Amino acid sequence: MKQxxxxxxxxxxxxxxWGCSFEGAEYTEELDLVATNYDAGFNFASRGTYxxxxxxxxxxxxxxxxxxxxxxxxxxxxxxQIESNMTALGxxxxxxxxxxxxxxxxxxxxxxxTTIIYGGYxxxxxCWYYPYYCGGGWYYPYAGYSSSYTTGTLLMTIVDPxxxxxxxxxxxxxxxxxxxxxxxxxxxxRINKGxxxxxxxxxxxxxx
Amino acid sequence: xxxxxxxxxxxxxxxxxxxxxSSFSVQYSMGFGGNMNxxxxxxxxxxxTMEYKMYPQPxxxxxxxxxxxxxxxxxxxxxxxxxxxxLSGVQYRTADAIPIFVTTSFYLKPGEKLxxxxxxxxxxxxxxxxxxMGIWRLTEDDWHFAxxxxxxxxxxxxxxxxxxxxxxxxxxVATKDTMExxxxxxxxxxxxx
Numbered sequence: 001m002k003q004x005x006x007x008x009x010x011x012x013x014x015x016x017x018w019g020c021s022f023e024g025a026e027y028t029e030e031l032d033l034v035a036t037n038y039d040a041g042f043n044f045a046s047r048g049t050y051x052x053x054x055x056x057x058x059x060x061x062x063x064x065x066x067x068x069x070x071x072x073x074x075x076x077x078x079x080x081q082i083e084s085n086m087t088a089l090g091x092x093x094x095x096x097x098x099x100x101x102x103x104x105x106x107x108x109x110x111x112x113x114t115t116i117i118y119g120g121y122x123x124x125x126x127c128w129y130y131p132y133y134c135g136g137g138w139y140y141p142y143a144g145y146s147s148s149y150t151t152g153t154l155l156m157t158i159v160d161p162x163x164x165x166x167x168x169x170x171x172x173x174x175x176x177x178x179x180x181x182x183x184x185x186x187x188x189x190r191i192n193k194g195x196x197x198x199x200x201x202x203x204x205x206x207x208x
Numbered sequence: 209x210x211x212x213x214x215x216x217x218x219x220x221x222x223x224x225x226x227x228x229x230s231s232f233s234v235q236y237s238m239g240f241g242g243n244m245n246x247x248x249x250x251x252x253x254x255x256x257t258m259e260y261k262m263y264p265q266p267x268x269x270x271x272x273x274x275x276x277x278x279x280x281x282x283x284x285x286x287x288x289x290x291x292x293x294x295l296s297g298v299q300y301r302t303a304d305a306i307p308i309f310v311t312t313s314f315y316l317k318p319g320e321k322l323x324x325x326x327x328x329x330x331x332x333x334x335x336x337x338x339x340x341m342g343i344w345r346l347t348e349d350d351w352h353f354a355x356x357x358x359x360x361x362x363x364x365x366x367x368x369x370x371x372x373x374x375x376x377x378x379x380x381v382a383t384k385d386t387m388e389x390x391x392x393x394x395x396x397x398x399x400x401x
Binding site for chain 2: 004007008011012023024025030031032033034035036037038039040149151179180181197201202
């Protein structure tokens, strides 16, 4: 019996712990995500001018509130990086009110989002729930704790100002979005890397 | 899940001593290959199999077995495109497979020091895949109809115990929502008679 128990423990230990290592992201940068999408029916190569605001609007979720903008400390380097990438793709920046009008408008926007996670023991097994849900029942935790994370998103949108729908919306021909976990410090290299990646994976933006 | 499997493993082993013409086996299982390789290319070093068998004849067994194999891989920063959409980031891919089979095996040299065998299992496999990218997770999981051909050899360690070495090919048929899943395992473990 003793020999059998030792053999089982040996086998079980190998099965569960051999090769067992930390799984998932170790650094916040590893959670950075860049997504792009475009309108395949739009001919970017035949356009050449674009406009770009001098500030990045903050999306606050309140459409009635006065417009808010990213601080210049953060916004100006991002705009410079966007402009640098557009220039490299052959685009010329012009004023939004220029005559002739710019072929497209590039509209950057940013926002942050905080998610609260509650965790605790319930029913003898560990569970995560949001906000109070676990394993088929609703309850309040009796011995839990909470944590939160905040993500930042920069969305770059290119619209065609010459194509307006009946409801007043402009035709979106390209989106580039960067999303990442905010680490508490402003890391311009990380942001620039994301902006560069959005343009790198969008070679169809190149104009003649 | 790990704790539950471990409890079942120990309980199952301890309640079966001395049953005539039956055996209980606990095996360490490494998973690799098959189409799992295109999702997680790393060999799985975490896995376990438990088997209970009865022997209507010395060279034939019927039984029941359950396994668990865990696969994980970190994919370096890369760009993934589908249609006009492109996503760039680091991916963390996790896959777990829990096959449960009714089995039958045929033994070529029962009672000898080396006893090769071939076997077949028919049953089901719960397979789950988690793809983490950024703060998002794509989940695929389903129960599949599954079969498992197997070859191996039993090495007699003493009159009550054999050491098992075996290869299994786990084949889970595609379902409406998930593709077929295949992988090989190399099992090594103890068989108590």
